[in-house]
Amino acid sequence: MSSYEIYIAYMTIVRKEIQRFMRIWVQTLLPPSITMVLYFIIFGNLIGSRIGQMGGFDYMQFIVPGLIMMSVITNSYGNVVSSFYSTKYQGSLEEMLVSPTPNWVILAGYVTGGVARGLAVGAIVTSLSMFFTQLEIYNLGIIVLVVLMTSILFSLGGFINAVFANSFDDISIIPTFVLTPLTYLGGVFYSIDLLPDFWASASQLNPILYMVNAFRYGILGVSDIAVGYALLVISAFIIGLFSYCMYLLNTGKGIRK
Amino acid sequence: MTRYALQIDQLHKTYDNGFTALKGISLKVQEGDFFALLGPNGAGKSTTLGVVSSLVNKSQGSVKVFGHDLDKELSQAKCLMGVVPQEFNFNMFEKVQDVVVQQAGYYGIARDEALRRTEQLLKQLGLWDKRNEASRTLSGGMKRRLMIARALVHKPKLLILDEPTAGVDIELRRSMWEFLTRINEQGTTIILTTHYLEEAESLCRNIAIIDQGDIIKHSSMRDLLKTLTTEVFVLDLKSPLAQVPEVPGYRLQLVNDTHLEVSITQGQDINGVFARLSDAGIQVTSMRNKTNRLEELFVNLVTSNKTDLQGVSA
Numbered sequence: 001m002s003s004y005e006i007y008i009a010y011m012t013i014v015r016k017e018i019q020r021f022m023r024i025w026v027q028t029l030l031p032p033s034i035t036m037v038l039y040f041i042i043f044g045n046l047i048g049s050r051i052g053q054m055g056g057f058d059y060m061q062f063i064v065p066g067l068i069m070m071s072v073i074t075n076s077y078g079n080v081v082s083s084f085y086s087t088k089y090q091g092s093l094e095e096m097l098v099s100p101t102p103n104w105v106i107l108a109g110y111v112t113g114g115v116a117r118g119l120a121v122g123a124i125v126t127s128l129s130m131f132f133t134q135l136e137i138y139n140l141g142i143i144v145l146v147v148l149m150t151s152i153l154f155s156l157g158g159f160i161n162a163v164f165a166n167s168f169d170d171i172s173i174i175p176t177f178v179l180t181p182l183t184y185l186g187g188v189f190y191s192i193d194l195l196p197d198f199w200a201s202a203s204q205l206n207p208i209l210y211m212v213n214a215f216r217y218g219i220l221g222v223s224d225i226a227v228g229y230a231l232l233v234i235s236a237f238i239i240g241l242f243s244y245c246m247y248l249l250n251t252g253k254g255i256r257k
Numbered sequence: 258m259t260r261y262a263l264q265i266d267q268l269h270k271t272y273d274n275g276f277t278a279l280k281g282i283s284l285k286v287q288e289g290d291f292f293a294l295l296g297p298n299g300a301g302k303s304t305t306l307g308v309v310s311s312l313v314n315k316s317q318g319s320v321k322v323f324g325h326d327l328d329k330e331l332s333q334a335k336c337l338m339g340v341v342p343q344e345f346n347f348n349m350f351e352k353v354q355d356v357v358v359q360q361a362g363y364y365g366i367a368r369d370e371a372l373r374r375t376e377q378l379l380k381q382l383g384l385w386d387k388r389n390e391a392s393r394t395l396s397g398g399m400k401r402r403l404m405i406a407r408a409l410v411h412k413p414k415l416l417i418l419d420e421p422t423a424g425v426d427i428e429l430r431r432s433m434w435e436f437l438t439r440i441n442e443q444g445t446t447i448i449l450t451t452h453y454l455e456e457a458e459s460l461c462r463n464i465a466i467i468d469q470g471d472i473i474k475h476s477s478m479r480d481l482l483k484t485l486t487t488e489v490f491v492l493d494l495k496s497p498l499a500q501v502p503e504v505p506g507y508r509l510q511l512v513n514d515t516h517l518e519v520s521i522t523q524g525q526d527i528n529g530v531f532a533r534l535s536d537a538g539i540q541v542t543s544m545r546n547k548t549n550r551l552e553e554l555f556v557n558l559v560t561s562n563k564t565d566l567q568g569v570s571a
Contacts, residue, residue: 001332005365012362016355091346095407098310098340099363100332257272257313 001100009101010109017113021079021120028079029121032071036125039067040132043189055191055222060133065216066188069150071125073183073208074175076118076151080110080158081171088162093255103249107159107242114155115148122147135219142227143218149234150211154179156241163245163254182208192224207237260288261321262415262446263309268318270304270470278304280470281318286463288323288414291441292448293461293478297559301470302450303343306419310340322415336364339408343419343450345400347407349393353384356392357407364411371410378406382436398429405433415446422456434460454552458482466555468562489547490527492517495540504533518547 001009021028040060048059055062087093096106129135137143157174165171186208192200203209210230217223223230248254263286270279278301286292296302307313309320311327320327322334347356354375361371379385382402387395392403401421408416418437422430430453438460441447451457457464457478464481466474474481497514507530508520519530534541 001365008365008367009363012359015362016359087348090348091342091344092348094312094340094342094346095360096363097312098335098338099360099411100335100365101363102332252314256311257307 001102006102006105009099010105010112013096013101013106013109014112014116017079017083017110018116020083021113021117028075028117029124032075032121033124033128036067036071037128039063040129044132055193055220057220057222058133061135061220062191062216063189064129064133064135065219066186066212068122068125068129069147069208069212069215070183070188072118072122072147072151073154073211074179075121076114077154077158077161077175077179079117080114080155081161081165081175083113084110084159084162085165085168085171088165088255089168097256104246107156107245107249110159111152111155114158115151118151118154119147122151137219138221139218141218142214145231146211146214146218146234149231149238150215153207153211153234153238153241156238156245159245160241160248163248182206185209187212187224207233210234260323262286262288262290262323263448264319264321264324265305265309266319266321268305268308268320269316270301270308270313271316278470279308279315279318282467282470282472284465284472284475286446286448288446289441289444290446290463291438291461292446293457293464294448294450294467295454295457295464295555296450296467300467302467303419305467306340306417306448306450310338310417311335336411337414339411339413339416341401341404341408341416341418341421343423345404347392347400347403349391351392352389353392353395353403354379354388356403357410360407361410366411374410374412375406378409382406383432398425401425402433405436409440413445415448416440418447418449420450420452422451422453430456454555466558468559471562473562474558487520487522490519490521490544491547492519492534492541493543495542498539502534502537502539504530 043063044060048063051059053059053062084093087096126135161171161174185203186206187203192203192209195203204225210225210233213223213225214227214230214234217227217230263284265282265284267281267283268279269277269281271277282301282305284294284305294302294305304313308315309322309327311331323337325331325334325337327334351359354372357375357378358368358371361374362368366374375388376385379388382405384395384399384402384406387399392400395403401423405418405421416437421437422433425433434456437447437449447460449457449461461478463477464474465472491512494515494517498511498517499514501509501511501517507525509530510518510520512518519527521527521530531541
């Protein structure tokens with residue numbers, strides 16, 4: 001395939017993916033918005049007003065970056081895992097597998113779809129947060145970079161989950177038992193400075209901590225982790241997961257018989 | 258020099274569970290051919306086509322499509338093939354038109370051109386009125402035609418059809434035969450698997466029969482049919498008959514009082530039977546083959562292959 005043909009194949013997958021989540025916006029865009037508004041009201045307004053300050057900011061201001069990241073993570077992951085698994089389940093994945101579209105283009109197309117939904121939900125949640133607190137941007141470049149990298153990373157994660165999934169139950173196990181606990185323990189609601197030394201050190205094994213803190217740095221200018229180190233960790237995860245996805249696609253594990 | 262659309266050499270496939278689906282099959286399909294790959298359920302037909310279309314990883318052997326080895330030039334080989342699988346495998350929530358346009362996109366065809374080709378194919382296959390409907394709402398026959406349109410959108414030189422007329426009513430089946438014959442005449446090589454042997458006999462020029470992972474027959478349809486030593490015809494009689502009339506040299510048998518079975522062996526002609534029946538005042542209103550000729554051969558070949566294998570294992 002020429003590079004122009006590859007571009008067309010890539011855009012075909014991206015268009016299909018974006019049309020899919022836009023067509024079912026009641027399932028894909030609305031629920032995370034409602035969930036985050038409830039977080040803002042309950043944790044930010046009601047409980048947050050009694051907590052006072054954290055990291056030098058109002059509690060509401062402190063948790064907003066984490067909650068935005070939480071919605072980006074769950075939606076980019078959820079988009080790819082559900083879309084790719086449905087494609088596999090219905091057999092329509094074969095449409096791509098019999099075509100000359102290179103494997104990396106298939107992966108890039110799905111990841112872009114996941115990133116698009118992550119960014120769309122992130123933008124909606126950010127807009128809604130404006131009703132509850134005033135957000136100031138400390139470093140726009142870091143914000144954009146971290147959101148993009150995080151959504152790429154979790155889109156790749158969703159892809160791997162979908163490849164191994166054999167039932168619809170399998171695509172909810174990782175989000176429920178791994179992703180949600182890691183997100184809650186990733187410094188969304190608290191600074192790890194509050195934790196005893198052991199748990200503060202243990203938290204550093206949680207990759208989500210780096211994303212939440214790097215993003216918080218972009219908005220508030222404060223972070224529990226050095227931003228450069230956080231970006232390095234996220235990059236390492238992306239390279240690792242991308243390589244594994246390509247291995248799965250090239251060997252046909254979970255995809256070809 | 259003969260050009261081959263498909264060359265399969267010593268193809269083996271053993272699945273992860275240890276089941277050997279293909280035991281080293283070799284097959285050649287000439288460019289422009291209309292080729293039938295027949296076999297009982299589980300014989301290895303779909304596995305063979307799965308390997309050719311790269312949906313199944315082979316264990317050993319080589320596959321070439323118009324000379325492009327799947328191991329070395331997979332992308333070129335894929336561009337030359339269109340695949341219509343046995344099961345419906347399109348996104349049931351997509352619109353009919355989108356299913357075809359997206360497939361064109363996967364082959365790098367720009368959207369304007371894809372829309373133009375899709376319109377042309379959907380019109381040819383009688384689906385244009387349904388273009389904006391969700392594909393899940395189509396009838397079974399329409400879904401089959403949609404998969405054919407999808408497989409043809411990138412203008413492949415080799416079209417692989419895995420039981421394309423399964424569950425399709427006879428009228429629609431015949432219109433699909435006409436369509437496939439037309440595209441074959443225009444130069445597309447077609448490989449077909451089917452359980453309707455009448456379909457294979459009327460459409461295909463060459464044939465391979467696969468059974469238990471081995472090719473047990475590979476020849477032209479004409480040569481294969483020549484090997485049929487006996488044909489059985491059923492004659493419909495105008496008036497009821499009490500006993501079988503005597504016709505020297507022919508084997509006759511009453512099915513019921515108005516249907517007579519006549520066995521004709523190679524070298525005999527049926528005129529002699531008609532002459533004797535006419536002399537005896539027996540009027541024949543119509544005649545048909547008891548079973549499809551290819552069906553007869555197919556059953557004989559598969560049965561003798563099973564007997565041979567049982568002999569070997571014993």
